[in-house]
Amino acid sequence: MDKSLLNFISQAYMDRNLQRQIAYTRKSLFDQGYLDEQFIQLEDLQDDANPNFVEEIVTLFYSDSARLIRNIEQALENNPTDFDRLDDFMHQFKGSSSSIGAKKVKSECTQFREYCKAGNAEGCIRTFQQVKQEHATLRRKLETYFQLARQSDV
Amino acid sequence: METGFSSPRTDAFPAGLRVLVVDDDLAWLRILEKMLKKCSYEVTTCCLAIEALDLLRERKDGFDIVISDVNMPDMDGFKLLEHVGLEMDLPVIMMSVDGETSRVMRGVQHGACDYLLKPIRMKELRNIWQHVFRKRIHEVRDIESHEGIDEIQMMRYGSDQFDDWHLLSGHDLTSGKKRRDVDSKHDDKDLGDHSSAKKARVVWTVDLHQKFVKAVNQMGFDKVGPKKILDLMNVPWLTRENVASHLQKYRLYLSRLQKENDLKASFGGIKQSDSSSKDPAGNLSLPNSIKMQQNDSASGIYGMPGNKTLPQSVDQKIHESDLKGIVSLSVMETKKAPIHDIPDPSKVSSSRMVPNHPFGQLEQEVKYARFNSSIPKQYAWSQVPEVQFKQEHKIHHRVENGFNHLPLPGLQHHVQVDFIQPTPSVSSRPFNKEREKPASIEIKPSYNNFSSHQTIQVAPIGTATNLFPVQSESYAISFHTPAPTLTATLSMKNHGLNQIFVNELESAQRNLISGNCSGFASSDGDLISCLLQGNSYATNVELQNKESFNHNCPELFVETPTCLNDAQRFDYDYPWESMEYPVIDQGLFIV
Numbered sequence: 001m002d003k004s005l006l007n008f009i010s011q012a013y014m015d016r017n018l019q020r021q022i023a024y025t026r027k028s029l030f031d032q033g034y035l036d037e038q039f040i041q042l043e044d045l046q047d048d049a050n051p052n053f054v055e056e057i058v059t060l061f062y063s064d065s066a067r068l069i070r071n072i073e074q075a076l077e078n079n080p081t082d083f084d085r086l087d088d089f090m091h092q093f094k095g096s097s098s099s100i101g102a103k104k105v106k107s108e109c110t111q112f113r114e115y116c117k118a119g120n121a122e123g124c125i126r127t128f129q130q131v132k133q134e135h136a137t138l139r140r141k142l143e144t145y146f147q148l149a150r151q152s153d154v
Numbered sequence: 155m156e157t158g159f160s161s162p163r164t165d166a167f168p169a170g171l172r173v174l175v176v177d178d179d180l181a182w183l184r185i186l187e188k189m190l191k192k193c194s195y196e197v198t199t200c201c202l203a204i205e206a207l208d209l210l211r212e213r214k215d216g217f218d219i220v221i222s223d224v225n226m227p228d229m230d231g232f233k234l235l236e237h238v239g240l241e242m243d244l245p246v247i248m249m250s251v252d253g254e255t256s257r258v259m260r261g262v263q264h265g266a267c268d269y270l271l272k273p274i275r276m277k278e279l280r281n282i283w284q285h286v287f288r289k290r291i292h293e294v295r296d297i298e299s300h301e302g303i304d305e306i307q308m309m310r311y312g313s314d315q316f317d318d319w320h321l322l323s324g325h326d327l328t329s330g331k332k333r334r335d336v337d338s339k340h341d342d343k344d345l346g347d348h349s350s351a352k353k354a355r356v357v358w359t360v361d362l363h364q365k366f367v368k369a370v371n372q373m374g375f376d377k378v379g380p381k382k383i384l385d386l387m388n389v390p391w392l393t394r395e396n397v398a399s400h401l402q403k404y405r406l407y408l409s410r411l412q413k414e415n416d417l418k419a420s421f422g423g424i425k426q427s428d429s430s431s432k433d434p435a436g437n438l439s440l441p442n443s444i445k446m447q448q449n450d451s452a453s454g455i456y457g458m459p460g461n462k463t464l465p466q467s468v469d470q471k472i473h474e475s476d477l478k479g480i481v482s483l484s485v486m487e488t489k490k491a492p493i494h495d496i497p498d499p500s501k502v503s504s505s506r507m508v509p510n511h512p513f514g515q516l517e518q519e520v521k522y523a524r525f526n527s528s529i530p531k532q533y534a535w536s537q538v539p540e541v542q543f544k545q546e547h548k549i550h551h552r553v554e555n556g557f558n559h560l561p562l563p564g565l566q567h568h569v570q571v572d573f574i575q576p577t578p579s580v581s582s583r584p585f586n587k588e589r590e591k592p593a594s595i596e597i598k599p600s601y602n603n604f605s606s607h608q609t610i611q612v613a614p615i616g617t618a619t620n621l622f623p624v625q626s627e628s629y630a631i632s633f634h635t636p637a638p639t640l641t642a643t644l645s646m647k648n649h650g651l652n653q654i655f656v657n658e659l660e661s662a663q664r665n666l667i668s669g670n671c672s673g674f675a676s677s678d679g680d681l682i683s684c685l686l687q688g689n690s691y692a693t694n695v696e697l698q699n700k701e702s703f704n705h706n707c708p709e710l711f712v713e714t715p716t717c718l719n720d721a722q723r724f725d726y727d728y729p730w731e732s733m734e735y736p737v738i739d740q741g742l743f744i745v
Binding site for chain 1: 178179189192223
């Protein structure tokens with residue numbers, strides 16, 4: 001076969017492959033409950049004026065939330081536990097998570113606040129681990145996703 | 155982050171609504187900014203409450219509405235809310251991820267006009283303008299209520315005089331306003347006569363118009379000028395501008411008549427009865443119109459009886475608009491059935507359709523005219539019944555439409571031209587146009603038909619008494635009716651309208667309208683859906699188009715197996731997805 005034709009075909013396959021991956025990655029994020037409808041809202045807002053809007057917001061979220069996580073960790077270390085303050089932080093964290101549709105993270109936040117209201121420090125600490133874990137997992141997945149998407153933008 | 159301040163664009167409300175967003179969450183601030191911009195609002199963002207207050211104080215009247223999060227680090231959101239309410243009196247919307255009733259309650263107590271829960275959807279933001287609008291309305295109402303009190307007091311004390319004055323001037327208190335509104339609406343649409351639309355409305359009554367025409371004729375139509383007319387008319391309160399705009403309309407009307415006249419010529423056999431004869435027996439508006447036509451005989455076709463119905467003393471309220479509107483259906487008591495010159499049966503039959511139309515027009519006119527029971531039998535056209543129906547403006551419209559189809563449009567004008575000369579007939583001119591047609595045919599009519607058709611009092615005085623001259627060409631109805639639907643209908647091409655008159659005009663009309671509407675709607679819908687499909691296809695193609703032959707290929711290939719594994723495990727949809735690519739690809743690469 002002609003070399004150029006071969007190249008042509010293999011590129012087509014690779015492109016298709018990439019697209020498939022992107023679509024799959026995205027879909028599984030929703031299917032597995034990591035993201036909710038808010039993420040789609042962000043995608044809808046993305047346009048020519050803001051072609052990387054979704055990624056921008058996600059980046060903002062992660063820088064904001066990193067700060068909040070630090071605050072909470074510090075507050076948890078305090079004795080006695082200031083539940084009001086914790087609740088306040090977590091409220092902010094939850095609000096932040098809702099901006100990108102971080103579904104699992106949000107639900108862990110809600111759980112945390114329940115423990116706060118109950119004055120259960122133990123529960124708070126445990127749940128907070130969950131919060132951090134979900135937070136990190138989502139970050140990884142989103143990074144992968146954006147990487148793929150960027151490749152296809154070339 | 156702050157964006158510039160700019161004044162509100164009131165023309166395209168609610169676009170340009172100036173919103174101040176306050177939120178310490180940067181992600182949300184950005185999202186809200188983007189959403190609001192998409193709604194065409196002007197957005198200013200702030201991440202601190204104190205900063206927001208400063209901004210608000212700095213730019214008094216610089217914002218229309220404030221959206222603020224409840225949880226702010228430097229100041230409680232509710233406190234901010236209070237401040238804004240007190241100092242700036244702006245509507246404030248609260249936001250929070252927490253939807254607990256107690257919180258919401260607090261918000262409301264502190265004066266929030268709305269409370270949104272995060273995550274916020276764009277559609278929720280789109281409607282925030284209502285809060286601004288509502289506030290403005292309430293403010294206006296407050297002011298008006300004060301004024302209203304004065305009016306009421308006046309009424310009580312000088313009610314008699316007050317009423318009389320209103321009656322004479324052709325409108326009453328309550329309906330006056332409405333009419334004005336309607337008028338302005340219509341006027342704006344009408345001829346785009348900006349000058350009149352903006353000035354105080356002059357009600358061109360029959361008498362006034364007659365004076366006007368008299369003045370015009372005195373001078374000779376060609377040499378006429380508003381100033382001269384004004385002088386001749388000798389109406390102290392009338393301004394030159396009023397006359398000028400009226401003249402403009404009059405000219406338009408005449409030119410239209412001229413055109414129709416030409417058309418009419420083809421119909422031939424148009425006899426003119428002596429149009430200038432005034433029919434002493436005041437015609438009812440309806441009859442008037444009919445008569446006019448008859449008189450004109452131009453509508454020879456119609457065999458109009460020789461009465462000229464000149465609306466005379468009608469106390470109609472003629473809204474200012476174009477001449478057509480001036481049909482002051484004076485209540486001419488036409489006693490005798492002018493039906494002398496009944497058109498040939500042949501003609502009659504041909505114009506069978508027409509009669510409807512003319513009637514339609516008549517009706518319109520009638521509508522506007524205030525008829526009293528004195529409707530003479532003459533009116534007794536068989537069509538009268540229709541007229542009866544036409545109490546609704548709508549009906550008129552329809553008639554109008556049907557009218558369009560009539561091949562006799564020209565007829566009308568003809569007669570009218572004649573009328574123009576004699577002063578008295580002037581006012582009925584507009585009618586003539588329309589009337590001709592109707593007048594013709596049914597003349598034979600037995601007055602019997604009319605028994606109680608005196609219901610022709612179609613137009614309650616309070617309503618627009620314009621007889622809108624339906625322009626045969628454009629059928630742009632310029633009547634000022636309180637029924638805005640009319641105009642709408644008319645503007646729709648009534649291609650399919652026929653003279654449906656006779657029976658349930660109303661329902662028929664409704665059907666017509668809805669039929670038309672749906673017709674339009676569906677065609678639009680189809681078009682839109684086609685476009686959408688086209689668009690979506692385009693984007694699909696684009697996606698596929700990415701020629702990303704990159705050096706990461708090896709990696710891709712490596713990653714693929716895991717993906718595939720996952721696919722096997724999770725996504726049974728996946729195979730389907732993979733299927734679609736080839737198809738699109740082909741389309742893509744065949745480029």
